[in-house]
Amino acid sequence: MYSRGMNALELSHLQKSFAGVPAVRGISLSIRQGEIFALLGPNGAGKSTTINMIVGVTRIDSGTIRAFGYDNQRDYRMTRRMLGVVHQEVVIDNFFTVDQALKLHAGYYGVKDDPVWRQLLIDRLGLRPHLGKVMLKLSGGLKRRFMIAKAMIHKPQLLILDEPTAGVDVELRHGLWDFVREINRQGTTILLTTHYLEEAEQMCDRIAIMNHGELIAMEETRELVRRLSTRRLRLWLESPLEEIPAALTAYRPKLKADGRELLLCLPTGEGAGILLQQLCELGLKVRDIETDQSGLEEVFLQLTGMKGNKDVH
Secondary structure (H helix, E strand, O other): OOOOOOOOEEEEEEEEEEOOEEEEEEEEEEEOOOOEEEEEOOOOOOHHHHHHHHHOOOOOOEEEEEEOOEEOOOOHHHHHHHEEEEOOOOOOOOOOEHHHHHHHHHHHHOOOOOHHHHHHHHHHOOOHHHOOOEHHHOOHHHHHHHHHHHHHOOOOOEEEEEOOOOOOOHHHHHHHHHHHHHHHHOOOEEEEEOOOHHHHHHHOOEEEEEEOOEEEEEEEHHHHHHHHOOEEEEEEEOOOOOOOOHHHHHHOOEEEHHHOEEEEEEOOOOOOHHHHHHHHHOOOOEEEEEEEEOOHHHHHHHHHOOOOOOOOO
16 A cells, blocks of 8 residues: 555645744654654644644645655545544544444544454443443543544554643553554554653654744654753762852852752763863862753753743643
8 A cells, every 4th residue: 555665754844824823834854654753842833733734624835744655635535544633622522422433433534344443442442331421421531532542443554642641640641652552563653742741752762843833853852862951960078068169160050958969960962070070170079979861851941942931741
């Protein structure tokens, strides 16, 4: 049906405005088959607009989108069949029970119902006790589980998860990620947006970050964090320090615990050896040392200019 060598998704110079206000500004990116890819950004960055253009519910102003080599405007029937999407907003149909809706939904994509696959989704997402309920009777977390089952019912090659764990309990979050990893191992490509940055850091092979409708970073997750994160040293001194030596200014020093605890930040790419040598030359006797490294959240805040705003889950 498609070549294994091609990308699962390719966006080229994608643009979209609403009432003359740009929402997406010339985005170009590609997602490889079989990877878990995160599209991150603060609220209003253009993530959901981009996803809505990918799945065909928002018109493209200019640019192209190709899913497994198929243009999503010219070959829309084929691309709709290849994509599954869990939207950020809960979208349900109150006329059907969970069981009825799942039996019907594959047919919307021209795909025959597969009872074995449907039962697997029902069990893996904990929906079996609720099959006879209409959507109105489901809790928020169960509605989210149903939306994931509905998005997967036609066995899409690319699953798009737009804030899939927003407002759900910890148990469901862990169960969902276990399931996502499982279907990814079986060949499904995953595109994820989330405000839970630790999830993206743990789950995703690569990360793209959007801000104000533009792509401001796209890199392997580990490399992005390694390149832009800050490494911190916490030193416990044998004797209290009354004043921080001027030679340490570049390390953004802070004194705590009545001068017995010294906090220092290493410049990006610099090892601790030079700093430790300086401490010896300054005559500072270190009793103990602890190091840690900032993660994706700090990199995200740095890139999006939200350093002073910690309103990120």
